[in-house]
Amino acid sequence: RRYRSWEDVDAPRSKAAPVEMRLYLQFHRENMADHLGWMADLIDRLDGTHEQRSHGGSYPGPHHETVSPQIDSWGLSHHSSNRLTTDEPYSIACEAYGFQWCRAMGRNNRWWNEEIYGSFVGGLHPTEKKTLGQESALYIWLTLIEGGAGAMFWQYRPEYMTYEAPGLNIAALDGEPTERFDAATATIAQIDRIANHLPLAIPRADVAIAYSGPSDDAFDFNDQGVQFIQHHRALYRTLWAQSVAMDLVTPAMGWSEYSLVYLPHFAVLDEVALARLRGLLQASDGPHLVADGYFGTFAGKGHWSFKPPEGLSDLIDCRIADFDVIADFDVGAGKNVVQMECGTFTLPAGTTYSILEAQGDTAPIATIGDEVVGVRSADGRFTWYGFALSATASSQVTGQPGAPAPAGLVHDEVATALLATAGVESWFTLTGARIVAFRRHSRQGGSLIFALNVERHPARTRVQPRWPIGSARNLLGEQNLALCDGAFELTLGFGEAAVIHCVDI
Numbered sequence: 001r002r003y004r005s006w007e008d009v010d011a012p013r014s015k016a017a018p019v020e021m022r023l024y025l026q027f028h029r030e031n032m033a034d035h036l037g038w039m040a041d042l043i044d045r046l047d048g049t050h051e052q053r054s055h056g057g058s059y060p061g062p063h064h065e066t067v068s069p070q071i072d073s074w075g076l077s078h079h080s081s082n083r084l085t086t087d088e089p090y091s092i093a094c095e096a097y098g099f100q101w102c103r104a105m106g107r108n109n110r111w112w113n114e115e116i117y118g119s120f121v122g123g124l125h126p127t128e129k130k131t132l133g134q135e136s137a138l139y140i141w142l143t144l145i146e147g148g149a150g151a152m153f154w155q156y157r158p159e160y161m162t163y164e165a166p167g168l169n170i171a172a173l174d175g176e177p178t179e180r181f182d183a184a185t186a187t188i189a190q191i192d193r194i195a196n197h198l199p200l201a202i203p204r205a206d207v208a209i210a211y212s213g214p215s216d217d218a219f220d221f222n223d224q225g226v227q228f229i230q231h232h233r234a235l236y237r238t239l240w241a242q243s244v245a246m247d248l249v250t251p252a253m254g255w256s257e258y259s260l261v262y263l264p265h266f267a268v269l270d271e272v273a274l275a276r277l278r279g280l281l282q283a284s285d286g287p288h289l290v291a292d293g294y295f296g297t298f299a300g301k302g303h304w305s306f307k308p309p310e311g312l313s314d315l316i317d318c319r320i321a322d323f324d325v326i327a328d329f330d331v332g333a334g335k336n337v338v339q340m341e342c343g344t345f346t347l348p349a350g351t352t353y354s355i356l357e358a359q360g361d362t363a364p365i366a367t368i369g370d371e372v373v374g375v376r377s378a379d380g381r382f383t384w385y386g387f388a389l390s391a392t393a394s395s396q397v398t399g400q401p402g403a404p405a406p407a408g409l410v411h412d413e414v415a416t417a418l419l420a421t422a423g424v425e426s427w428f429t430l431t432g433a434r435i436v437a438f439r440r441h442s443r444q445g446g447s448l449i450f451a452l453n454v455e456r457h458p459a460r461t462r463v464q465p466r467w468p469i470g471s472a473r474n475l476l477g478e479q480n481l482a483l484c485d486g487a488f489e490l491t492l493g494f495g496e497a498a499v500i501h502c503v504d505i
Helices: 018-046 064-070 089-105 133-145 179-193 213-221 225-241 271-282 328-332 412-421
Strands: 074-078 111-117 151-154 207-210 246-249 260-264 288-292 318-325 337-340 343-346 352-358 363-368 371-376 382-385 393-395 407-409 428-432 436-441 447-452 459-465 469-474 479-481 488-492 497-504
Touching (some): 018 064, 018 213, 064 089, 089 111, 089 225, 089 246, 111 133, 133 151, 133 179, 133 497, 207 225, 225 260, 225 412, 337 371, 352 363, 428 436, 447 459, 488 497
Parallel strands (some): 207 246, 207 260, 260 288
Antiparallel strands (some): 352 371, 363 371, 393 407, 428 459, 436 447, 447 497, 459 488
16 A cells, blocks of 8 residues: 555554554564653652562563563563462463563563452352362462562452452451461571572573564464464473473574574564574574474465565475365364374374475474474574474463463473483473472572472472582471482472572582
8 A cells, every 4th residue: 555644544453454464563662661661760750769669461462572671670460370279280381471471571581470360269150160179389489480570469458349359369358367368478488598609690591482482473374373382382381390491582682592492383583583593593502493383384474475484485395385284074084184293193183284285305203194394404403393382282271361271282202302302401300299399599699490380299209400519408397318320319298399409510
């Protein structure tokens, strides 16, 4: 279109006009950032002392990276129930994912947990279980583990007149403490006991999961916004339960120091994403890139690519030959099986996939029937799956209240194989009952190991860090731990945390 004046320009009235809608949203987001920056500057001139915080979101949003630099710290609110009261307690990773995103977005990585919902039973028509004390405690610990500056509960006393009544509270209707209040009080006291080790520092992970805001928009324009986030979070949920350290990144951030960068549904390749990808693909070394789903199928302006992968066809010896979808008929006929290097996996009806045509030295590595749906470059540094890896497993815990179930997950075996191609492992060898472990750096020097038990039985686990340690002290138990071949043993009850200070050698 050609316009003679601003009066000729109408806002797009439908997401079905993706190019115009993207420009319209870009205008709103930049305007939002400008307005927030103006308010922050005004407050700084009037006050200049107190921190200013902004309420972001519990999962990535396309506007976050534009808006977050304008304010001192980023933050979120989140539900706190239906995690440890399900048969998928490791779904608590959904909130840890949101915490990591806030850390990635916060100015100088500063973020607050603005609202841990006290509970969310929901009046006369409950939709969620009440929050357990163990859940309240673990969210405080996870806030600390992910570098949060602080955490707040929403709220102390319950609502009495709104749809949120009686919920979102850590005190009962009569003001007396609940188990959530008692658990929060006890956890705060425990953190006070390790205060001389804080603030902690978070080492860079070996694995990064990249987020594409323009791709998120493209999915949202097609009423698939919720599914996009579920796909994006799928590998995180799987690796979190395996105690694998991860970072969340965007194309505007540096990727070169990672061993593996995963690109879930990087569909829209704008100038920033193309510059990042071309630089890495042309480098003599760098991270192993793994792309899946609708990779490179859209140009930066928002229209479908004329030659996918958009802007990379001169560097990637593979083209998209066609598209298809797993139908109910395919499921009934057993034609919904993908053959991968690590095994075979059934895909649910509705799984879309790109049919890939490997060229040059690029090798096929995954097929559905006779059709190639996965390839790897000759140097082994670029892997492309034409389907979403989150189709290889599923969860009934969606991670977003009200979202349709099931939600996709990356199968454990697929996730392990991805790590192996890049030579990545967890920072720990864990033997015995499953726990989740994290490595952080202490202000006193050495490492802090945080260990959490989310399962409903005591966990007795042998923990062996993959770096050499000279001693280990249980800070909450106030005792030194015996080392055997560089490993120590822990016993944790349901919902309990341990903090171990290690002298690194």
